[in-house]
Amino acid sequence: MNRNEREWFIPEEELVSGMVYIWQINVKSKLRGWDKNDSPGRSAQVLWRYRTAPLYEGQSFSRTESWASRVMETCDPLHIVKVGRLPEELNTTEPQRQALGSTLQSQLEGVEPKLSDQAQELNRLCSELGTTDLEKHLEILVLENDRLKQELNGCQLQLQQLRLSLSGCTGCQHSKENAQLREQTTDLQLELGEKTQLLAKLQQHLQDVLQDKTEREERLNKRIRDCHLALAKQPTSSVKYITKKVEVESPRTKQDLEETQGRNHYLQEQIVIQRRLLAEQEQQLQDSWRTSAQLQAQIMMYEAELERTRGELLEAFQAMEDEKNQAIEEVFLQARTEMKTVHENLNGVRMNLLSIQPALKTLTSDYNCLKNHVRDFPCLLQDAVNQTKREIYQAVEEVQKTNQDLLRKYKREMQLRKKCHNELVRLRGNIRVLCRVRPVNQDDGTGLETRNIISFDSDDESVLYVSHRGKISMFELDKVFQPHAVQTDIFQEVQALITSCIDGYNVCIFAYGQTGSGKTYTMEGSPEDPGINQRALRLLFGEVAERSTDWDLTITVSMAEIYNETLRDLLGSDSQKIEDLTMRNLLAKDPNEKLEIKLSPDGSGQLYVPGLIQIRVFELGRVNRATDFTNVNERSSRSHALLIVSVSGINLTSGVRTTGKLNLVDLAGSERVGKSGAEGPRLREAQNINKSLLALGDVICALRSKQPYIPFRNSKLTYLLQDSLSGDSKTLMMVQVSPMEKNVNETVCSLKFAQRVRSVELGAVVRRAENHYSSRQDYELESPSQATQQGRFNISHSGGKTTAGKRRLMASGEVNHRQGSAALPAL
Numbered sequence: 001m002n003r004n005e006r007e008w009f010i011p012e013e014e015l016v017s018g019m020v021y022i023w024q025i026n027v028k029s030k031l032r033g034w035d036k037n038d039s040p041g042r043s044a045q046v047l048w049r050y051r052t053a054p055l056y057e058g059q060s061f062s063r064t065e066s067w068a069s070r071v072m073e074t075c076d077p078l079h080i081v082k083v084g085r086l087p088e089e090l091n092t093t094e095p096q097r098q099a100l101g102s103t104l105q106s107q108l109e110g111v112e113p114k115l116s117d118q119a120q121e122l123n124r125l126c127s128e129l130g131t132t133d134l135e136k137h138l139e140i141l142v143l144e145n146d147r148l149k150q151e152l153n154g155c156q157l158q159l160q161q162l163r164l165s166l167s168g169c170t171g172c173q174h175s176k177e178n179a180q181l182r183e184q185t186t187d188l189q190l191e192l193g194e195k196t197q198l199l200a201k202l203q204q205h206l207q208d209v210l211q212d213k214t215e216r217e218e219r220l221n222k223r224i225r226d227c228h229l230a231l232a233k234q235p236t237s238s239v240k241y242i243t244k245k246v247e248v249e250s251p252r253t254k255q256d257l258e259e260t261q262g263r264n265h266y267l268q269e270q271i272v273i274q275r276r277l278l279a280e281q282e283q284q285l286q287d288s289w290r291t292s293a294q295l296q297a298q299i300m301m302y303e304a305e306l307e308r309t310r311g312e313l314l315e316a317f318q319a320m321e322d323e324k325n326q327a328i329e330e331v332f333l334q335a336r337t338e339m340k341t342v343h344e345n346l347n348g349v350r351m352n353l354l355s356i357q358p359a360l361k362t363l364t365s366d367y368n369c370l371k372n373h374v375r376d377f378p379c380l381l382q383d384a385v386n387q388t389k390r391e392i393y394q395a396v397e398e399v400q401k402t403n404q405d406l407l408r409k410y411k412r413e414m415q416l417r418k419k420c421h422n423e424l425v426r427l428r429g430n431i432r433v434l435c436r437v438r439p440v441n442q443d444d445g446t447g448l449e450t451r452n453i454i455s456f457d458s459d460d461e462s463v464l465y466v467s468h469r470g471k472i473s474m475f476e477l478d479k480v481f482q483p484h485a486v487q488t489d490i491f492q493e494v495q496a497l498i499t500s501c502i503d504g505y506n507v508c509i510f511a512y513g514q515t516g517s518g519k520t521y522t523m524e525g526s527p528e529d530p531g532i533n534q535r536a537l538r539l540l541f542g543e544v545a546e547r548s549t550d551w552d553l554t555i556t557v558s559m560a561e562i563y564n565e566t567l568r569d570l571l572g573s574d575s576q577k578i579e580d581l582t583m584r585n586l587l588a589k590d591p592n593e594k595l596e597i598k599l600s601p602d603g604s605g606q607l608y609v610p611g612l613i614q615i616r617v618f619e620l621g622r623v624n625r626a627t628d629f630t631n632v633n634e635r636s637s638r639s640h641a642l643l644i645v646s647v648s649g650i651n652l653t654s655g656v657r658t659t660g661k662l663n664l665v666d667l668a669g670s671e672r673v674g675k676s677g678a679e680g681p682r683l684r685e686a687q688n689i690n691k692s693l694l695a696l697g698d699v700i701c702a703l704r705s706k707q708p709y710i711p712f713r714n715s716k717l718t719y720l721l722q723d724s725l726s727g728d729s730k731t732l733m734m735v736q737v738s739p740m741e742k743n744v745n746e747t748v749c750s751l752k753f754a755q756r757v758r759s760v761e762l763g764a765v766v767r768r769a770e771n772h773y774s775s776r777q778d779y780e781l782e783s784p785s786q787a788t789q790q791g792r793f794n795i796s797h798s799g800g801k802t803t804a805g806k807r808r809l810m811a812s813g814e815v816n817h818r819q820g821s822a823a824l825p826a827l
């Protein structure tokens, strides 16, 4: 045993039933008092620890010195003595002890009767209090509580084990069921906790009741001890001594007696009070008893509930255990199945591996081979790229060559197509329609109105596009001349047609278009840059000269105009002028002078006769033509002008005679009256022009629709062009248009008219040739005015003229090749 520990042992012979219980209650209450300074949790824990080892009668236990001293400080010394410690005053020498014993003995003998009375009274009071049964019952209660605590502790331990087993099951596949069970367990645990708390409260209440009772008993015991002490202080010997003195000092004895009686009376009162207190205590004890009974009933109820909870817990635990086992079994079975499958797979893989090995070897060799290829690949790729590049260049060159070839072929085909088309046109007798777009010049001014609205197709020279009212209209004609085209280009296109008149064909070329669109420019041109008329004559005369060895050809030229529906001879209307011009030239010349034919010095290869008199017929015609200015054109032709070239010839070998006629017509400009600003005579001019152009349109319409009646006679113009438009002639229309925005309406009208004209089929043209070799004769020239009077403008040759007359004829453009002379037109 440690020196700091002391054996607290209560010998059996010293055990007095009542005292032992008091001591036990005291110790417990002190311990509770001691624990009050701690936290409630700790207090409960300490209390619990203490109660796990309850005290029983005759039981000994050890505690540390500090604990014992603490108990000593707070416990009643009387009971400490009972525990075994002796009071200090008893720890003295033997004589002293004997002297003191005798003294005390003597004093005790004096007060013994009183003491015995008091003791009897006390015993009676104690028996009346009946505390022994209560304390016994209380002890039983406490013991029962301790047992319950032990059971609770056991339950908690079981719960702990359950929790552990639950946490062991968390890894299994039935975590859901486990979670449910865990929830149930948690609920049960909570319920158990609540009940435990309730039980703790009950115990607390019981403790409070016990403490209250103990305190009251302490108070009573103290008072009893006080009474004992008071009795002890009354020595018997001194009483005897005093009794002796009563006889001597009677008043004093009387006083003492009175005091004693008073005291006795006081004590009896005290006893009455004590009895009353004891009755109260008894009442309180009965209350405590009832409370204890209630508490006992509650404890029993909680016990039953605890039992039930324990049963539920056990069931839950068993169910969980079963589920766990089942889950383990299932998992085991599943694992075994999976294991089997894995084994099978493994065998398959093993087999595959065995079969793959040869393929792997092949693959490895292939891989090495490929690696080598990859190493060489950049070089190979570069070579391949270079090779491909070369091939591509070669292919591109070949494609380019092919393209050029194709282009060449295409162009050739286009020309052929054109030729075929022209031939078709010729065979069908269609009117060929050419279009010329004039350039914009300075006189046209500037601004939006002069904006170009015409565009062309670079690949197809037969179409043009007109932008009109936000849309583009396409027109297809036989050929379109762009503004940059020069007179030579135009003439080149028509020269074959012109020369065909020498072969006996009638040819008609007429220029159509609005005022100022360039008709006169195309047909007449300027002296520096002549148009179709002059170039045609030059060509014809050149042809005549070339064919002079085989042919006897005669060319006559006339110029006329239709002005206000009247046909006028532009050469004959002012013959005096011609006379004057001719005579002036003749007077200055020797008529017998011999003339020679020479090559033209201009390098054109044409023949000419130096010194031959030349008369500018065109100049004369131009002078005589009716012109005026309009708002549109400052020198507008107010009439339709006609240059009529007749070519008749006889083949000197075969005697074939041909007659051809070339009509070159410069129509007056179509115009809107309002726009031209015409008034008075000018208005009449415009109206006549429009009327004749309208008649031309009607004729074209009738021809196009192949009507039986063609209204040629509705105007002088159509009447005059009847030959050219009725199938006996190769006809070509030159439609002139302006490219400017301000003329767009007229341009569209002209082009629409041109398209209509283009679709007219006049039928196959007949060549006028017959064999008259035996009946060769001279031709006479009819005056143009005579011809027009007959309704047909026919120029003929008259034979047997005087020299002067011949010269007059030559002045009018006639050439007699039979005489071996050639006259070039005066250009």
Ligand SMILES: Nc1ncnc2c1ncn2[C@@H]1O[C@H](COP(=O)(O)OP(=O)(O)OP(=O)(O)O)[C@@H](O)[C@H]1O
Binding pocket: 437, 438, 439, 441, 483, 513, 514, 515, 516, 517, 518, 519, 520, 521, 522, 633, 635, 636, 637, 638, 667, 668, 669, 670, 736
């Ligand atoms: N292709 C061209 N190149 C250069 N100038 C041209 C061209 N066509 C026409 N012109 C000029 O346009 C103006 C009008 O031409 P032109 O007199 O020939 O028209 P027009 O159609 O005969 O008119 P009108 O019917 O009123 O007589 C002239 O000054 C002419 O020189």
